[in-house]
Amino acid sequence: MGERVLEVSNLTTVFHTKKGTFPAVYGIDFTLDAGETLAIVGESGCGKSVTSLSVMHLLPDRIGEVAAGSSVKFKGTEISGYSNKQMSKLRGDEISMVFQDSLTSLNPTMTVMEQMVEPFMVHRGMKRREAEKSAVEMLRKVGIPNPEIRARQYPHQFSGGMRQRVIIAMALSCNPSVLICDEPTTALDVTIQAQILKMIYDLKKEMNTAVILITHDMGVVAETADRVLVMYGGQGVEQADCETLFTNPLHPYTQGLLASIPKIDDDTRLSTIEGMVPGLGNMPAGCHFCDRCPYCTERCREENPPMYQVEGREVRCFRYEEKDERRTV
């Protein structure tokens, strides 16, 4: 793969709530190379979105905060301590983001054109006329028919799929090195989903953009990702390349997740993972998954396992302690 564009290590994010301050993400580590697609998967509330918002410095004001000791390196430069002003130079230019709900993510009172020209004008210093040309070009690229006319319309005059194309066009305007897609297809029909995913894939190849794809849909992961980071309870629990993960999941949570995918040729009852994701401030003292794990031991309840390196992949479970490649005996 290409150059390393993003290196996140020990990223910890805390939320200040009325009941106190609780961590939402506990020391996440991952890297991203140019042209690569990393999928971050997990149930709702596992910290996927918080992780990406932390990287972008877009956590809700006064509520979310990246803790000291976290490191986010963009092309080798530490950006976790960047001010809002410094970050706004990167956002939309070098690192872009696509959000889940295409209706609420676009400003309802501004035309698509008004919103599309902004990245060109802010980051490329273009004049309005020039920016409009580039915006139309970008809309054409994401498959919006009659972009000159459509751009003059408001978001509510677009269908869900078309709106998501607009948002993706906006995110890719300045040819970013990193594109973070937070559940980009969750709110769309299955047929539209496939189109949008294919479009992201094609544009990514064309522009050599690195993509972080946040999703809970294992089908989407299987189709698009190079590498997968599985998150549970605010931690990474397993990281492997896509094929290895699907053929040989190691962590009990990943195994459960894959077993919950319905299979058409299987008559047995659909497998589920019992229980729920523990909430903020309710994390078990030991392994975060211990309450729902079929292999849970006394030790799991008391001690949180570290990430073990096993066969070139990472897994956070005591069952693989023996196989850890970093272990010094």
Place this chain on the structure above:
Amino acid sequence: MGRYILKRILTAIVAFVGITIMTYCLASLMPGSPLDQLVQPESGISNAELAAIEHKMGLDRPIYIQYFFWLKNMLSGNFGISYTQHRPVLELITGRIGATLLLSISSMFLALLVAVPLGTAAGYRPYKGVDYASSVLAFVGQAAPNFFVALLLIYAFAVKLRLFPISGMYDSGSSGTMAEALRHLVLPCFALTFQHIGIFTRQMRNSMYECMSDDYVRTARAKGLSEGIVLFKHTLRNALLPLVTQAGLSLGSLVGGAIITEQIFSWPGMGTLMLKAIKDRDYPLIMGITVIISVIVLVGNIVIDIIYRLLDPRIDNKV
């Protein structure tokens, strides 16, 4: 847009007809006949003469016929003759309407002028100094009746500090310049709008606060826009929508409140005329003023609907 405005105007016409019917019925239901005011009991007028006057005034016809005559005359600009002042009602009203419009419209602008920046600042930085200060102002404003605020203002700024005149629109014996009218306008305008400053500030603060956590604001930030553009270009326009609705709702109470405020400050508007008309049971004048005030409110509402449509393009789909 054209269809939208047309629809608003048609709705307003229906409302106008409803208002005239209610005004006429209520006026007819009031105890005592207009004749009681006109004719002194001791004047020794005969019953036949009385009946003749009654017939001349149309008072012997069924009420719905009376209503149609009244409506027809009014639409052709004839609001009748004031029973007590013996001059055309329309003439009396046009002599006063300017002062009332000046007071009401300047109050509306003053309320918006204070509430928009203050509410925006408070909603943008909630639970901080400006927010707390604006909350106190808003609650006091909403709680204080405007006649009481008026008395306090007179005591503080007219009696003690002598900054503004106590009452009237011009100094006595002066030719009446614009600057003089504006100086006289300050206190009644503040008294009338104090409550609305409170309501508008609260509304603006809340909608700003909510809009700041909307997804499109996050999208705007994710594009790398500066905070200024995010706030003024992306958020403010959306946050103004509920305030525009609120302003429309407040229009009626603002014009209605003007009647009391005018009385306190001897402002030569329709309010003082109205109170006198009620005291005198001067039906043509009461009805004329009621109809004119409702037309002002209806027109104001159409203007506000148009502003709303300009701010929110989604409206076309909703109607």
